[in-house]
């Protein structure tokens with residue numbers, strides 16, 4: 001049996017389909033989806049999971065209708081406001097990966113403030129992937145490394161060195177990836193970091209993903225054989 005995963009990554013898919021099935025606008029699906037994330041975060045904190053990474057907005061999501069992008073951004077800002085309000089009383093640490101450029105000044109300001117005031121919190125670290133694309137992250141890391149190599153501040157490029165320049169820095173790789181809503185792909189999410197992660201797919205739409213569904217997924221994780229490319 002494996003222990004509870006230290007790091008769980010989520011692709012929170014199916015907000016739109018959930019809304020459609022209830023004849024609601026897509027924004028209602030995202031709203032319910034953000035509530036699901038709140039509940040899962042609170043629950044994960046009680047399970048001694050150390051990191052949660054949530055795919056909140058991809059570099060490709062900008063091509064959605066303007067009203068939908070704006071609804072997600074408003075929900076994101078609400079989430080950040082709420083996290084700021086709760087930050088004194090909670091042990092939760094917040095981090096963001098992805099490109100800040102392109103986000104509104106107000107969101108950037110709130111992200112920086114939250115990261116700063118929660119940086120020494122001892123509890124669960126919640127990482128939001130916002131304006132995030134895995135290939136973009138790898139290219140950005142490569143550019144930094146190339147510059148440092150030219151300057152001579154890096155003389156050897158190993159996997160460990162490379163990983164330090166990804167947005168995830170010193171965060172351990174996810175042990176477990178959960179994707180809701182039945183799609184069987186990873187959609188440019190953490191391509192480097194998921195190399196040895198266990199994957200779990202469920203047909204449930206993200207707004208319907210409950211603590212019980214999370215428990216089921218964790219039970220399956222506990223019974224997986226992790227070999228990391230070695231023999232049993």
Ligand code: FPP
Pocket residue numbers: 012013014015016017018030031033034037055056057061072075076077079181206
């Ligand atoms: C996928 O559903 C989900 C997203 C594009 C973004 C994830 C956003 C949330 C969970 C809500 C916002 C949360 C926060 C914390 C701000 P989809 O729209 O692709 O669903 P579909 O495939 O059924 O259309």
